[in-house]
Amino acid sequence: MNKLIEYLENKQLVWHGAYKKPQITTSSSGYHELDSQLEGGFAATGVIEILSDIAIGELRLLLPSLLKQNTQQKFWIFIAAPACVNAQMLVKQGFDLNKVLFIQPTTQQEILWAAELCLKSGCCCSVLMWPHKALDVHQIKRLQLACEKGNSRTFILRQQRTESISLPFDLSLSLKANESGLLAKVNKRRYAWPSEYFAINMQAHWPELVKQNTLKQALHNVIEFPFAREII
Amino acid sequence: MVLWLYVHFPALQLDSLFCDGHYPVAIVNRQKGELLQVNKEARQQGIRIGMGLGSAAALCADLQVFPYDQKLEKQRLQRIAQWLYLFTADIALDPPNGLFIRVSHMLSLYTSVTHFWQTLQDALQRVQVGYQYAFAYSPSAAKLLAGHAINQLTDDASVIQKQIALCDLSKTPLSVKLQDKLKRIGIHKVGDLLQLALPDIAKRFDIELVTFVGQLNGQLKQVLEFYHPPEQFKHHLELLFEVSNVSVLDKPLYKIYVLLQRFLNLRGKLAQTLLIELHLRDEASQFVKVTAGQGEASADKWLALSKLTLESVRLNAPVVALTLEAQSLINHAFERNDLFAGQQNSMSPQELIAQLQAKLGDKQVTQLQLVDDHRPELCSRLCPPDFSVTPKGYEHKLVPALRPSFLLAQAQPLHEKVEILHGPERINTGWWDQHVVIRDYFIARTEQGRWLWIYRTPQQNWYVHGLFS
Incomplete structure (x- = not known):
C-alpha cells in the first residue's frame, strides 16, 4: 500500500493539501493585467513558452520585463529570430546595444546548443529563441537546468504547439491579437492553475499601436483594480 | 678563453614524430637506403644505425619507416633554440641537428658551470629529444667532442685537451681524401695532428686542414651567427x-x-x-x-x-x-573581479562569444549597431561582436519616432488587406550614393491584428518592410 502511494507521488499524481508553494522570485512584466494573473510577473529563471502569431505584439509584451531584469549588465540574446531585430527600436526602449547578441544558427540542433550554452554561461539574463521544429521533453529539461545554473530565463516563441505530448515548461502563454493590445491565456503554470483568455492593455507602453476607436469599448470592459482584492 | 658547449641531437627527426604507442620506428636515407635514426623499440629488435633497409626489414617485419627530411630537422632545431633562448643568450644554430652555446658570458648570471648546465638540462628534458653534449674552449672542439658523445661536464682545460687528442680522425669534418693523406704520414688521432705546428701544416696541406686545426685549438676564430628568436x-x-x-x-x-x-x-x-x-x-x-x-x-x-x-x-x-x-x-590584460560581487560568472562574455563563434561560425554571431543614416535598412546593421560599437548617449539622437521590432531583410510586396493607422512618414534620401530611397511609410494593422510597417513607392507599389512584433 505504502509502495503504491510512493509510486503515485513519484509520478506527481497525488496532491497534498499541506503542500507549500516554493518561493519564486518574480519581476514585474510591466503590464498589470499580466502581473496580477501571474502573481507578480515572469519568474526570474525558467523556460517560458509563448504561443503567438508573428507581429501581433508578442515581443513588445516581453520588452519591459527584459529591461527590468537586467540589473547586472548581462546579455540579452536573440537566437534564430524570424527577421533581423531593429536596433533603433531597441535603443528607443532603452536597451544597451553592446549587451545585445544576435545569433542565427541554421539547424534546430544548433539553436538548442547555443541557447543552452548562453543560459548556463552566467553572463546572460534572457534568451529569446524561435525554434524551427518540435521540441522534446529532455530538451526542455536541459534548458531548465541551464537556466538554474546561469540564473537566467529563456522565452521560446513559436506560432503553435506541434507536439502531441505536454512539455515541462515553467509557464506557457497563448497570445491572440486584440484591438487594445493582446488577449492572453495561461496554458500551464508551475504550482498554479491555467486560466481563460484575459485582455492585456498595451496603451500605456505603445499608445500608437492601439486602435483608437477601441478606447470607448475599453470603458465597458471593466478591469479589476490590482489591489482591490487585498483591500477587501 | 671562452668556454663553449655543443649540444648534438642524434635522432632529432625521430624524436619529433608524434608517437602514441610503442612501435619500432626508423628514419631512412632515401638515396642510400640506409637507416639514420632508430628508436629504442627498433634497437631491441637488433636494428642498428647504418643498416640497409633490406636487412632491417628482415629483422623486424613491422618496422615503421620514414624518409629523412632535413628541412624538418632544421625547423625543429629552430624551435629548440627558441625554447633554450629563455635560459641562455648566445646560441648559434648548426643545422641540421646541433647547437653552439657560448657559456662564458652566461656565467655572470649563473653562479657556476654546474648551475648553468643543470638549468639547461632541465630545459632540454622538457623538449623530449635525445641529445649528446660536450664542453670545450672552442666551438669546433666542442662539436668534435659532442660527436663522440663525451657527455661530461667539465671546464678543466687539460681534461678537455686529453679528450680531444683521443678523438678519431674519421669523426672530424675533414674530407676522406685528406684523412687518407694524414693516415699515410702516420696521423690517426686528432692528438697527433695537434702536435704539428700550424705553419708546418700550412706548408704541406691545403687551407681546409689549416682552418680545421686553427679553429680546433682556438687560434683561428670561427664566425658564428647567433640566434634571435622570432616573436611568433x-x-x-x-x-x-x-x-x-x-x-x-x-x-x-x-x-x-x-x-x-x-x-x-x-x-x-x-x-x-x-x-x-x-x-x-x-x-x-x-x-x-x-x-x-x-x-x-x-x-x-x-x-x-x-x-x-x-x-x-x-x-x-x-x-x-x-x-x-x-x-x-x-x-595579457588582467581582468579585475570583485571578490564580494555575489555569484561569479562561470564564463566571461568573451569566452561565451568565442565558443559560439567556434561552433556556429563567425558570421552567425553578431551584434547590432546603429548607423547615422535615415534609410532604415542601413541604420540598423549587424556587425561582429566588439562591445564598443555604439558609444552610449550618441545613439539616442539617432532614433526617430516609432520603429518596428523586426526589419525584413528584403521588403515583401503587400498582399493582404490592411487598415492604415499612422502615417505617412516620408523618407527621401540617398541620392548621393546610388541607393536612392523615396518611400512613404505607414503603420498598418491587418484583419488578423498583425501590426506591419509598410511603405509606398512613387510608383504606388506597396511593400511590407517591418513587423511590430
Missing part, C-alpha cells in the same frame, strides 16, 4: 598515422596547445587566432581557423574551442601532419 609561434607536428577522423586530432593538437600555452605565458601574451593547417595525403592542405575574440592562452580552452570548430570540418583526405600558427598576439 609556429609548430609543425608529423603524425605517426594517417588520421581520417577529426576527433582523433584532439590529442596531438593538445600537445601543441601545451607548448603554445608555455610560449604565451612566458611572454605575458594571449593569442587571438590560431591557424591550423591540416596536411592531407595527396591533396592540398586544409586550413582551419580558430578564434577567441579577446585572446586566450590556456591549452584546455583552446582545445575546447578547436573541438567545436573541427566538428563542422569535413576532411577531403586523411591528415598526415599538422601545422599550428598563432596569429595576432596581444598583451
Whole structure:
C-alpha cells in the first residue's frame, strides 16, 4: 500500500493539501493585467513558452520585463529570430546595444546548443529563441537546468504547439491579437492553475499601436483594480 | 678563453614524430637506403644505425619507416633554440641537428658551470629529444667532442685537451681524401695532428686542414651567427598515422596547445587566432581557423574551442601532419573581479562569444549597431561582436519616432488587406550614393491584428518592410 502511494507521488499524481508553494522570485512584466494573473510577473529563471502569431505584439509584451531584469549588465540574446531585430527600436526602449547578441544558427540542433550554452554561461539574463521544429521533453529539461545554473530565463516563441505530448515548461502563454493590445491565456503554470483568455492593455507602453476607436469599448470592459482584492 | 658547449641531437627527426604507442620506428636515407635514426623499440629488435633497409626489414617485419627530411630537422632545431633562448643568450644554430652555446658570458648570471648546465638540462628534458653534449674552449672542439658523445661536464682545460687528442680522425669534418693523406704520414688521432705546428701544416696541406686545426685549438676564430628568436609561434607536428577522423586530432593538437600555452605565458601574451593547417595525403592542405575574440592562452580552452570548430570540418583526405600558427598576439590584460560581487560568472562574455563563434561560425554571431543614416535598412546593421560599437548617449539622437521590432531583410510586396493607422512618414534620401530611397511609410494593422510597417513607392507599389512584433 505504502509502495503504491510512493509510486503515485513519484509520478506527481497525488496532491497534498499541506503542500507549500516554493518561493519564486518574480519581476514585474510591466503590464498589470499580466502581473496580477501571474502573481507578480515572469519568474526570474525558467523556460517560458509563448504561443503567438508573428507581429501581433508578442515581443513588445516581453520588452519591459527584459529591461527590468537586467540589473547586472548581462546579455540579452536573440537566437534564430524570424527577421533581423531593429536596433533603433531597441535603443528607443532603452536597451544597451553592446549587451545585445544576435545569433542565427541554421539547424534546430544548433539553436538548442547555443541557447543552452548562453543560459548556463552566467553572463546572460534572457534568451529569446524561435525554434524551427518540435521540441522534446529532455530538451526542455536541459534548458531548465541551464537556466538554474546561469540564473537566467529563456522565452521560446513559436506560432503553435506541434507536439502531441505536454512539455515541462515553467509557464506557457497563448497570445491572440486584440484591438487594445493582446488577449492572453495561461496554458500551464508551475504550482498554479491555467486560466481563460484575459485582455492585456498595451496603451500605456505603445499608445500608437492601439486602435483608437477601441478606447470607448475599453470603458465597458471593466478591469479589476490590482489591489482591490487585498483591500477587501 | 671562452668556454663553449655543443649540444648534438642524434635522432632529432625521430624524436619529433608524434608517437602514441610503442612501435619500432626508423628514419631512412632515401638515396642510400640506409637507416639514420632508430628508436629504442627498433634497437631491441637488433636494428642498428647504418643498416640497409633490406636487412632491417628482415629483422623486424613491422618496422615503421620514414624518409629523412632535413628541412624538418632544421625547423625543429629552430624551435629548440627558441625554447633554450629563455635560459641562455648566445646560441648559434648548426643545422641540421646541433647547437653552439657560448657559456662564458652566461656565467655572470649563473653562479657556476654546474648551475648553468643543470638549468639547461632541465630545459632540454622538457623538449623530449635525445641529445649528446660536450664542453670545450672552442666551438669546433666542442662539436668534435659532442660527436663522440663525451657527455661530461667539465671546464678543466687539460681534461678537455686529453679528450680531444683521443678523438678519431674519421669523426672530424675533414674530407676522406685528406684523412687518407694524414693516415699515410702516420696521423690517426686528432692528438697527433695537434702536435704539428700550424705553419708546418700550412706548408704541406691545403687551407681546409689549416682552418680545421686553427679553429680546433682556438687560434683561428670561427664566425658564428647567433640566434634571435622570432616573436611568433609556429609548430609543425608529423603524425605517426594517417588520421581520417577529426576527433582523433584532439590529442596531438593538445600537445601543441601545451607548448603554445608555455610560449604565451612566458611572454605575458594571449593569442587571438590560431591557424591550423591540416596536411592531407595527396591533396592540398586544409586550413582551419580558430578564434577567441579577446585572446586566450590556456591549452584546455583552446582545445575546447578547436573541438567545436573541427566538428563542422569535413576532411577531403586523411591528415598526415599538422601545422599550428598563432596569429595576432596581444598583451595579457588582467581582468579585475570583485571578490564580494555575489555569484561569479562561470564564463566571461568573451569566452561565451568565442565558443559560439567556434561552433556556429563567425558570421552567425553578431551584434547590432546603429548607423547615422535615415534609410532604415542601413541604420540598423549587424556587425561582429566588439562591445564598443555604439558609444552610449550618441545613439539616442539617432532614433526617430516609432520603429518596428523586426526589419525584413528584403521588403515583401503587400498582399493582404490592411487598415492604415499612422502615417505617412516620408523618407527621401540617398541620392548621393546610388541607393536612392523615396518611400512613404505607414503603420498598418491587418484583419488578423498583425501590426506591419509598410511603405509606398512613387510608383504606388506597396511593400511590407517591418513587423511590430
